[in-house]
Amino acid sequence: MGKSKAKKNVAVCSGKGGVGKSMIASSLAIYLSRQNQKIVAADCDVDAPNLAVWLNETGDWDKSEEIQTSDIAVIDENKCTGCGICETKCVFKAVQVEDGKAKVSPFTCEGCSRCAVNCPENAITINPVTNGRINYRQTKYDFPLVSGQLYPGETGSGKIVDAVKEKAADKKGDIMIIDTSPGTGCPVTAALRDTDFALLVTEPSPSGFYDLKKIMEVVNHFRMDYGVIVNKWDLNKEMTETIRSWASDKMWGLISYDKKIVKSIANLEPVLETNLTARKEIDVIFSENAGKIVA
Secondary structure (H helix, E strand, O other), X not given: OOOOOOOEEEEEEOOOOOOOXXXXXXXXXXXXXXXXXXXXXXXXXXXXXXXXXXOOOOXXXXXXXXXXXXXXXXXXXXXXXXXXHHHHHOOOOOEEEEOXXXXXXXXXXXXXXXXXXXXXXXXXXXXXXXXXXXXXXXXXXXXXXXXXXXXXXXXXXXXXXXXXXXXXXXXXXXXXXXXXXXOOOHHHHHHHOOOOEEEEEEOOOHHHHHHHHHHXXXXXXXXXXXXXXXXXHHHOHHHHHHHHHHXXXXXXXXXXXXXXXXXXXXXXXXXXXXXXXXXXXXXXXXXXXXXXXXX
16 A cells, blocks of 8 residues: 555544544544645544544535455366365465365455465466445535445455555645544554554443553554553543553543433434533643644
8 A cells, every 4th residue: 555644644543442532533633624724524433434424524524435455365166176285375364175166255355365375387367356445525524534334244354444544645735634443453453553652432431441551552662652542531530540641641531421412422422512510621632732743
């Protein structure tokens, strides 16, 4: 992939799912756009993209294109002699000889070409797979949204993320807000590569704190600056204080638990468009800390 950076890339991450990452990513994009920053939003949670929902941008996309970032081995049965060399060479166990012919499992083949290189009959080719889609929309907040979608059953989520970031960088924004997948897997590391700042969102639970520390290992690997937000802090005040002490001067702030947030998103109402307590808290957090991103 080519260059995938705006002037500054900011990734919103969460080691654990369901902690409010997309709420923060959408709110940050709206907030900075209102500060006259030139924003582009990139939904890199390609297994379950929902940033459009949080931005109330759920209609038809302005543009959509299929992409091919994965490959698969294809066997010409007319040439295959069933010698089994490909089966022994495949480290992913994606090739098996059945009824005298080699067969490829589309679910485990990584398209690495080892079988093709070792086939004495040149019966194997490596073909590209259409494994995802990238969608585009100019939002009502006057910034573009680029959203990736990995097709069900396909592989290559990290490569889809690379493609989303590259397409988002083409929009020439000064700040790219990247909504990442939860966890620490391949799509997250792809999102964090070439990123300048990570905003880490967590909840005050043992699993939330554990996963926060796991995502911190990835952030430290890329040697980037970061900030921490604790969502639903008042559900476990003791754990919140533990996280606050751990984060030290990297703590950006706290957001209270509010059941009405669920209702607002069900009504496709972005949090920054509401009068909820959470909106006021998010406004304060960003007004006090967003300069660390913009600078």
